[in-house]
Amino acid sequence: MxxxxxxxxxxxxxxxxxxxxxxxxxxxxxxxxxxxxxxxxSLFDPLLQFLIWFEDLLISTPWWLVLGVIIAVVYGATRSWKLSTGVLVSMLLIGYFGMWEDTMRTLSIITVCTLLSIILGIPIGILMSRSDKAQSVMTPLLDIMQTMPAFVYLIPVVMLLGIGKIPGVIAVVIYAIPPVIRLTNLGIRLVSRETLEAATAYGATPTQRLFGVQLPLAMPTIMAGINQTIMMALAMVVIASMIGVKGLGQPVLKSITNQYFTLGLLNGLAIVALAIMFDRVSQSYAKRSQRHLEGRDHG
Structure with missing residues (x-):
């Protein structure tokens, strides 16, 4: 009993x-x-000011000039007229259906989040590749970041910083940064020992080996990580709209709550168009970089 x-x-x-x-x-x-x-x-004030400036710049600049810059960047990265034409048609349709401003807002926050993820993620990936201890510490953290439901990130961030752009950026970066960290670490670790020994034999210092050998050879893998980071950042657009981040996510959220099928469909397709654009451009740039590297190596 x-x-x-x-x-x-x-x-x-x-x-x-x-x-x-x-x-x-x-x-x-x-x-x-x-x-x-x-x-x-207050520590995030410079980032907030930059976000506001960049968003205002994209919205206030004439659409034809923004479109020209986008096409120039796409062609410069891919050297593909077919892809450039596809981006041109997609952006013209987005403007025709009245989604230009929301697309520019989304483009600004995704660009900033991707740049932050690259600036923070690549050094962390390099650290993990050079230290097994750092890798053993970071791997469980990255596992948690990738498996934790995205809504959970919003709770502490909103409690601490309220609603707005900065909490949205923090939530998006936390969700999107793991791929670029993991694949930077993997790409550097996959560089063959024989290549590193040859570089050492020529008198290269550890820093010269990193920037002259390991990072260039790991670049296709790192670009794959950046590609995944961009896709994950775009996946957070609708969720980030719940805490006041303006863009294509807010009309989608509005269509869910008010059952506006067409509004949600059009804005969802605009997000898909951005995702395809980023995906194809980053993949094409990675392939061009790899071909250039192989041509240099063979030469």
Whole structure:
């Protein structure tokens, strides 16, 4: 009898302890956000100002000039008139259906999030490739970042910084950065030992080996990571719209809540068009870089 009563009481004890722990942690985080939230938010002011400036620049610049720059960048990266024409037609259709401003807002935040992911992710990937200890520490963190539901990221960020562009950027970067870190690490580790030994024999320092041998040879793999990061950032557009990030995600969210089928479909197709554009351009650029590298090596 004593054993069975202990078994029945145990779940109640566990629930009480869990409730106490949760209340304690919630209180600590609430106090932390009230005490340091404004200070932490002020640290992101330069990023916020840049985001606002970049978004205003894309929206206020004449559409034909923005479109010309986009086509020039696409052709410069791919050297493909077929792909450039496809991007031109897609962007003209986006403008025709009245989604130009929202597309520019989405383009600005995705560009900034991708650049931040690259700036932060590649150095972390390099660190992981040069240190097994760093890899053992970072791998579980990356696993958590990739498997944690995206909505969960929004809770602490919104509690700390409120709603707006910066919380959206932070949530998108956390969600999208793991591929570029993982594939930078993988690409550098896949560089053959014989190649590194040859570079060392020619008197290359570790820094020269990294920037002159390892990173160029790992670039196709790193570009694959950047490609995945861009796709994951675009996947967060609708979720980020829930915390005030303007762009193509907000009309989609509005169409869900109000059952506007056409509005959601058109804006969803615009997101798909952006995703295909980024995907094809980054893949084509990676292939061109690989062919150039192989041609240089053979030469």
């Amino acid at each position: 004593a054993d069975s009563s202990w078994l029945t009481e145990f779940p109640d004890m566990s629930r009480r302890e869990l409730l106490t722990i949760r209340k304690t942690l919630d209180g600590l985080y609430r106090d932390f956000s009230r005490e340091y939230g404004d200070t932490i938010e």
